[in-house]
Amino acid sequence: MKTSINQFPGSNRDRDMIAAITKISGATPQSVWHSETELPKSDLIIIPGGFSYGDYLRSGAIAARAPIMDAVRSAADAGIMVLGVCNGFQILTEAGLLPGALMRNAGLKFVCKQVNLKVENNRTNFTHRYEQNQIIPCPVAHHDGNYFADSETLNKIESEGQVVFRYTPDTNPNGSINDIAGIINEAGNVLGLMPHPENLIEADHGGDEGKYLFESALHPMLDTAA
Amino acid sequence: MITARITVTLKNGVLDPQGKAIEGGLSALGFSGIGSVRQGKIFDVELDAKDDNTALGELNAMCAKLLANTVIEDYHVEIL
Numbered sequence: 001m002k003t004s005i006n007q008f009p010g011s012n013r014d015r016d017m018i019a020a021i022t023k024i025s026g027a028t029p030q031s032v033w034h035s036e037t038e039l040p041k042s043d044l045i046i047i048p049g050g051f052s053y054g055d056y057l058r059s060g061a062i063a064a065r066a067p068i069m070d071a072v073r074s075a076a077d078a079g080i081m082v083l084g085v086c087n088g089f090q091i092l093t094e095a096g097l098l099p100g101a102l103m104r105n106a107g108l109k110f111v112c113k114q115v116n117l118k119v120e121n122n123r124t125n126f127t128h129r130y131e132q133n134q135i136i137p138c139p140v141a142h143h144d145g146n147y148f149a150d151s152e153t154l155n156k157i158e159s160e161g162q163v164v165f166r167y168t169p170d171t172n173p174n175g176s177i178n179d180i181a182g183i184i185n186e187a188g189n190v191l192g193l194m195p196h197p198e199n200l201i202e203a204d205h206g207g208d209e210g211k212y213l214f215e216s217a218l219h220p221m222l223d224t225a226a
Numbered sequence: 227m228i229t230a231r232i233t234v235t236l237k238n239g240v241l242d243p244q245g246k247a248i249e250g251g252l253s254a255l256g257f258s259g260i261g262s263v264r265q266g267k268i269f270d271v272e273l274d275a276k277d278d279n280t281a282l283g284e285l286n287a288m289c290a291k292l293l294a295n296t297v298i299e300d301y302h303v304e305i306l
Contacts, residue, residue: 058295065292094295101297106243148240148298175243 001218003029004042006072006088008063013049013086013196020198021046024214034066044081044217045072047088049141049196059102059144060090069095079224081125081217082190086142089182089192098185098192099157100149105142106175112141115171117181117195121161124184125220126191129212136209138195140173145194147176147183157183165193189224227272228281229306234294235266269293270306278305 003021007014014031021029030040034052039045052063063069069091076082076097084092092098105111117138119130130136149157154177157163165182172179174194182193197210236242242264249263271288275281282303289301 057292061292061295093297099297101295103241103298104243106241108243108247146241146243150297175241 001043003044004032005029005046006032008034008052010052011050017048017198020201025218034068037067039071047084047091049086060094063091064094076190079189084192092192097190099153102144103146103148105146110143111173114139116168117165120166121164125222126217128221129216139199140195145174147180228275230271230285231304232269233302234299237300240298
């Protein structure tokens with residue numbers, strides 16, 4: 001299982017992600033700079049959190065058009081697993097690899113806190129090591145996590161199991177529509193979520209509930225190859 | 227050189243928490259009768275193009291590819 005981590009100017013959770021993947025898989029992931037046009041052979045591509053390009057224009061907008069993203073798009077189209085966390089989720093929506101958009105938090109403030117997430121769909125390659133409807137704690141740290149999609153898109157993702165993580169209603173930190181915290185694409189190989197599972201993988205983090213997302217992704221159950 | 231102004235605004239029905247905060251700020255300053263405030267972005271672009279039509283084609287492509295996120299935003303291009 002080879003993992004690649006894409007780095008953009010302004011990525012700042014990349015090293016947390018590298019540490020998490022290294023601890024969980026025993027292998028150090030490959031780092032890929034945004035100006036590359038090809039990815040090394042990868043079974044899992046991760047776009048980490050941060051503030052790529054200073055969040056200029058819109059969060060993730062400029063990174064979504066970086067040279068490496070053409071390679072990510074081709075890999076995603078071929079069924080390779082792609083995970084976007086926080087800014088990575090914003091980049092995937094801006095790139096059109098996931099539906100909807102992430103807007104300014106409803107409370108207008110940057111939020112850095114722990115929320116509770118409900119696993120809405122454990123029948124994915126990213127979540128099969130969770131129980132269906134399991135509630136897990138997870139940290140969030142973002143300014144633009146307010147998920148929005150038009151009603152047609154929302155109906156589709158809700159009815160087809162594409163909403164994978166939802167904030168418990170009492171901990172929705174950003175006004176996200178339907179308390180959506182993470183979604184998966186139709187094919188089931190591209191997941192984006194605002195919370196940071198890489199910051200909850202061992203006892204020193206206060207819990208290891210985030211680890212199961214990576215353990216799921218590193219041991220996929222379903223064949224998503226296109 | 228052609229100068230154009232691109233205006234990007236949130237689509238109708240998309241919640242605009244920043245506009246709401248500005249609206250509250252104006253009310254707090256004593257301005258009354260405000261129905262609503264929606265905020266957006268303006269880009270002034272100078273470009274070389276052989277005529278306005280060519281420029282408009284380029285500018286609309288810029289909006290669709292980068293300047294606007296058409297999931298949540300509308301755009302308007304005007305040659306100045």
